[in-house]
Amino acid sequence: MCLAIPAMVVEFKDADRAIVDLGGVRKDVSLALVEGIAVGDYVIVHVGYALQRLDVAEAERTLALFRELGNETPRAPAALGASP
Amino acid sequence: MKYIDEFRSGELAAGLSTAIRRDAHAGRQYRLMEFCGGHTHAISRYGLIDLLPPNVRMIHGPGCPVCVLPIGRIDQAIRLAREQGAIVATYADTLRVPASQQLTLLRAKAQGADIQMVYSTTDALAIARAHPGREVVFLAIGFETTTPPTAVAVLAAEAEGLANFSILCNHVLTPAAMHAILAAPNGVPIDGFVGPAHVSTVIGSAPYEPFADDYGKPVVIAGFEPLDVLRAIHMLIHQVNDGRAAVENEFTRAVTREGNRRAQAIVDQVFELREAFEWRGLGTIPNSALRLRPRFADYDAERRFAAPYIPVKDNKACACGEILRGEKRPQDCRIFGTVCTPENPIGSCMVSTEGACAAHYTFGRFREAAA
Amino acid sequence: MSAPYVRPLDVKRGRVDLSHGSGGRAMAQLIEELFASELANEYLAQGDDGARLGRPDGRLVVATDSHVVSPLFFPGGDIGCLSVHGTINDVAVMGAEPLYLAASFILEEGYPLADLARIVASMAAASTAAGVPVVTGDTKVVERGKADGVFITTTGVGVLRNGVDCSGAYARHGDTVLLSGSIGEHGMAIMSLRENLSFEAPILSDTAALHGLIATLLAAVPDLRVMRDATRGGVATTLNEIARQSGVGMLIDEAAIRVRAPVEAACELLGLDPLYVANEGKLVIVCPPQRTDAALAALRSHPLGAEASVIGRVHAGPGNFVQMQTRLGGRRIVDWLSGDQLPRIC
Numbered sequence: 001m002c003l004a005i006p007a008m009v010v011e012f013k014d015a016d017r018a019i020v021d022l023g024g025v026r027k028d029v030s031l032a033l034v035e036g037i038a039v040g041d042y043v044i045v046h047v048g049y050a051l052q053r054l055d056v057a058e059a060e061r062t063l064a065l066f067r068e069l070g071n072e073t074p075r076a077p078a079a080l081g082a083s084p
Numbered sequence: 085m086k087y088i089d090e091f092r093s094g095e096l097a098a099g100l101s102t103a104i105r106r107d108a109h110a111g112r113q114y115r116l117m118e119f120c121g122g123h124t125h126a127i128s129r130y131g132l133i134d135l136l137p138p139n140v141r142m143i144h145g146p147g148c149p150v151c152v153l154p155i156g157r158i159d160q161a162i163r164l165a166r167e168q169g170a171i172v173a174t175y176a177d178t179l180r181v182p183a184s185q186q187l188t189l190l191r192a193k194a195q196g197a198d199i200q201m202v203y204s205t206t207d208a209l210a211i212a213r214a215h216p217g218r219e220v221v222f223l224a225i226g227f228e229t230t231t232p233p234t235a236v237a238v239l240a241a242e243a244e245g246l247a248n249f250s251i252l253c254n255h256v257l258t259p260a261a262m263h264a265i266l267a268a269p270n271g272v273p274i275d276g277f278v279g280p281a282h283v284s285t286v287i288g289s290a291p292y293e294p295f296a297d298d299y300g301k302p303v304v305i306a307g308f309e310p311l312d313v314l315r316a317i318h319m320l321i322h323q324v325n326d327g328r329a330a331v332e333n334e335f336t337r338a339v340t341r342e343g344n345r346r347a348q349a350i351v352d353q354v355f356e357l358r359e360a361f362e363w364r365g366l367g368t369i370p371n372s373a374l375r376l377r378p379r380f381a382d383y384d385a386e387r388r389f390a391a392p393y394i395p396v397k398d399n400k401a402c403a404c405g406e407i408l409r410g411e412k413r414p415q416d417c418r419i420f421g422t423v424c425t426p427e428n429p430i431g432s433c434m435v436s437t438e439g440a441c442a443a444h445y446t447f448g449r450f451r452e453a454a455a
Numbered sequence: 456m457s458a459p460y461v462r463p464l465d466v467k468r469g470r471v472d473l474s475h476g477s478g479g480r481a482m483a484q485l486i487e488e489l490f491a492s493e494l495a496n497e498y499l500a501q502g503d504d505g506a507r508l509g510r511p512d513g514r515l516v517v518a519t520d521s522h523v524v525s526p527l528f529f530p531g532g533d534i535g536c537l538s539v540h541g542t543i544n545d546v547a548v549m550g551a552e553p554l555y556l557a558a559s560f561i562l563e564e565g566y567p568l569a570d571l572a573r574i575v576a577s578m579a580a581a582s583t584a585a586g587v588p589v590v591t592g593d594t595k596v597v598e599r600g601k602a603d604g605v606f607i608t609t610t611g612v613g614v615l616r617n618g619v620d621c622s623g624a625y626a627r628h629g630d631t632v633l634l635s636g637s638i639g640e641h642g643m644a645i646m647s648l649r650e651n652l653s654f655e656a657p658i659l660s661d662t663a664a665l666h667g668l669i670a671t672l673l674a675a676v677p678d679l680r681v682m683r684d685a686t687r688g689g690v691a692t693t694l695n696e697i698a699r700q701s702g703v704g705m706l707i708d709e710a711a712i713r714v715r716a717p718v719e720a721a722c723e724l725l726g727l728d729p730l731y732v733a734n735e736g737k738l739v740i741v742c743p744p745q746r747t748d749a750a751l752a753a754l755r756s757h758p759l760g761a762e763a764s765v766i767g768r769v770h771a772g773p774g775n776f777v778q779m780q781t782r783l784g785g786r787r788i789v790d791w792l793s794g795d796q797l798p799r800i801c
Contacts, residue, residue: 046282
């Protein structure tokens with residue numbers, strides 16, 4: 001049961017609630033499950049609650065890895081026992 | 085949408101697909117189970133099968149909390165609405181699950197039961213505050229991702245002394261289900277697991293270490309987007325090739341080894357383990373589900389209303405059990421697509437969009453026709 | 456020459472009551488002061504129960520639609536203009552020039568006259584802008600709780616254009632499938648109100664009368680195969696209807712379907728698929744392959760078709776599946792909607 005999406009915190013409503021923005025759509029979410037969140041942070045939102053802060057450096061690193069994997073020189077099809 | 089669109093790039097997908105085809109050893113079968121229903125949905129919705137070589141086979145797992153909800157649990161919710169006149173607040177996902185007497189929550193609603201759809205436990209609390217003279221029961225379902233929001237709601241209800249709010253608790257645990265899959269006597273052989281995305285955000289990667297250590301099965305925790313799933317498959321293929329079994333994390337942008345300690349603490353404050361719980365398709369599993377701690381007995385609908393759980397057998401023709409355990413594919417079920425369709429679901433695998441059957445019917449059944 | 460009313464209708468503070476539907480003086484006053492004054496035209500001025508129309512030069516087309524949208528007012532429109540646009544479109548996609556509308560109203564006791572006046576004014580504006588008058592109508596009032604404020608049924612009459620023959624049954628292997636613009640706006644405009652989402656820039660319903668766009672299209676491509684407006688159930692439903700009616704399959708390209716960023720984001724938040732979200736101003740078109748460029752150019756030359764695109768093609772099957780090449784490169788089908796599209800959290 002996983003439908004959760006990253007959205008950017010744009011405004012605090014009080015200690016426990018914030019407005020997040022996803023593609024121009026703003027939604028009110030609870031911050032009861034996270035701490036140390038600042039405006040500008042990305043959080044993962046599930047059923048109206050922020051579950052975790054998104055580590056944007058890791059996000060960029062992951063994407064860079066995907067690009068790198070896509071750029072690797074194609075080899076001959078791997079035979080059994082060939083190392084990656 | 086930042087941090088979403090980039091992980092859906094067709095160009096990067098082609099690169100990952102090439103890497104998978106290159107690194108999967110020809111002549112070797114890779115049987116990988118994606119545990120989480122969200123991943124089942126992503127695989128079907130994006131047609132990821134077309135980006136995998138034929139020797140990499142994805143087996144759909146039971147990580148769909150609606151799919152594993154036994155008929156008797158829906159019956160319980162309906163009874164509370166009809167017999168106690170309670171307002172039953174529920175996530176939309178449960179509304180069409182088939183229950184006894186040809187009922188669903190949606191049909192019971194059409195017949196006059198007060199069933200209300202909510203997006204959040206916050207909404208359920210608001211309903212309770214708005215109707216102080218009525219009982220409001222929140223149908224709590226979900227794995228570890230969805231449990232913390234319920235915990236927060238129960239604490240809030242206690243703090244404000246909300247006297248008419250309770251929950252019908254069906255929260256279940258991921259590692260217990262994974263054990264059941266691996267321990268099943270005639271279970272389907274599995275080479276590795278694609279681990280759940282957002283469950284892992286909460287529980288961390290540590291709880292999967294026993295599967296690698298004790299069962300010798302690699303686990304790669306994957307993010308929710310299609311590129312995440314492809315990369316996790318790629319990482320599993322490498323582990324299988326190397327004969328390794330470790331817990332690896334593809335979803336590093338949201339998952340750490342410890343997980344969300346604060347959320348875990350809140351859950352621990354409010355819930356305790358049930359000794360045993362019946363799962364649809366997996367039977368009764370010990371220490372696999374949660375109930376409210378004695379301090380919160382007033383908020384537990386099962387204790388508050390003396391609403392016992394009455395087990396109900398699945399329809400004989402329904403193969404949901406075998407499908408949830410990965411032993412059968414949806415198209416292997418006798419009634420798939422004929423009697424059992426999303427309009428007329430016989431079992432829960434067809435109701436939830438994350439269920440293997442609904443996903444295959446909705447997104448993939450053209451493959452049989454083309455074959 | 457008006458009937459003697461003791462005082463004018465209190466539009467500002469008055470409410471619909473049962474006497475407005477009884478057929479007596481109160482009803483006559485409501486019709487005269489609120490409806491006929493706004494929708495004014497030669498037909499209504501005759502004051503008869505029906506309208507005498509000219510004899511058109513060609514086959515008649517008639518279409519009818521009931522409008523029960525809730526809420527009645529939404530970003531980009533209201534039930535009034537929606538009911539005018541919707542029926543004009545139903546007539547126009549048959550290949551006919553819309554000529555006249557009839558409108559019947561079911562009003563709920565207690566509904567504010569001020570809001571009713573806004574709705575009727577909106578209908579009048581839409582009707583005038585489209586050049587299609589409301590020539591006759593009816594009003595009924597039901598007890599409080601028996602209607603959702605206002606229900607409107609509109610019926611449209613038009614005349615089939617010479618040489619035009621389109622039908623959902625005419626799609627053929629090799630034909631091109633086009634879409635006149637971005638999708639999901641009407642449904643999400645409504646959803647956003649219901650679900651307390653707020654937007655930086657609100658999503659506006661795309662409700663529009665499409666007969667001008669259609670006329671431009673038909674002038675360039677008179678041998679069009681299929682034209683349909685994608686309303687409830689979204690583009691997905693329209694494509695499946697055509698595939699079934701014609702006994703064909705389709706292959707569409709996800710990347711070619713335009714979804715505005717806030718619509719995509721709102722759908723993402725609510726767990727909805729834009730392909731199934733209602734539109735009220737978009738056309739799905741099927742044309743012979745050699746006509747593709749002409750069709751696209753004609754659509755794009757009109758303001759309501761500025762973002763038109765080719766989204767796929769028709770093939771022979773097997774099965775009447777609408778297959779889609781996802782942006783990831785894999786394939787899936789875009790199936791019929793089952794039940795109501797319920798938001799998912801899973």
